[in-house]
Amino acid sequence: MKRILRELYGSAILFFYFFKWPYFLFFPYLYDNGLDGNYILNTLWFFTAGLILKDFYTMYKNRGS
Numbered sequence: 001m002k003r004i005l006r007e008l009y010g011s012a013i014l015f016f017y018f019f020k021w022p023y024f025l026f027f028p029y030l031y032d033n034g035l036d037g038n039y040i041l042n043t044l045w046f047f048t049a050g051l052i053l054k055d056f057y058t059m060y061k062n063r064g065s
Contacts, residue, residue, distance in 0.1 A: 020048040 027045045035041055 016048065016051060020051050024048045024052060 023045065027041070
């Protein structure tokens with residue numbers, strides 16, 4: 001069980017590392033073309049936006065040190 005959770009965690013990290021920017025940029029297009037009622041996609045967009053903000057914060061924090 002521990003191995004499966006570790007593999008899922010690693011897969012999620014890779015998925016969001018490569019997926020966050022394309023999804024963040026193209027979701028407004030999808031939203032305007034009929035996907036405005038999908039709450040899962042809306043939540044996923046806010047989650048990717050949070051990850052991007054976290055990346056900028058980490059980059060700013062590490063640059064000042």
